Amino acid sequence: MDITPYIAFSSNCIVLDIKDKNxxxxxxxxxxxxxxxxxxxxxxxxxSLVKKGLLFKGESGIEGNNAKAYAVFVNPHILYAGDKDNVNEALQVMFHKAMKMKVLKDLPDKLF
Known part of the structure; x- marks a missing residue:
């Protein structure tokens, strides 16, 4: 399965349609x-992927059926949709802890 067509430029959020303006x-x-x-x-x-630091779940602010909805972001050290020399600061903060985890310590290249 390929999730690449659903990763928003610069935010690395998994979205419904990357072609939308918002x-x-x-x-x-x-x-x-x-x-x-x-x-x-x-x-x-x-x-499981969140625990390993590959994904991040953040509350989207949208609730339905009395349940919280989460936006899911892909770790930019794994895959980044955007200029690798200008990684979104909020995205860097989300995955700062993940880079200290053993699972991601041996990545060959670090973006930031």
């Missing part, structure tokens, strides 16, 4: 639909 973050249910998987299978995988 792309809307995809919540976990929508990500499950995008990749053709069941939500109950997608959520544990995303949570």
């Amino acid at each position: 792309p809307v973050p995809a919540n976990i249910s929508e990500i499950a639909k995008l990749i053709g998987a069941a939500r109950q299978n997608t959520s544990p995988v995303i949570n």
Whole structure:
């Protein structure tokens, strides 16, 4: 599965349509639909990748059915949609701790 077509330029957020002027973050249910998987299978995988520092979940501010919705961001050290010499500062802060984790310590190149 390739999520590249859903990663917003500069923010590295997984979105519904990267061509929109203001792309809307995809919540976990929508990500499950995008990749053709069941939500109950997608959520544990995303949570596992968050624990490993590969993804970051941030509250999107949108709530539906009394449940919080999360925007999901891809670690820019793994994949970055934008100018690697000008990585979004907020994105750097989100993944600062991840770079200290053993899982990501041995990456060959660091962007920032």
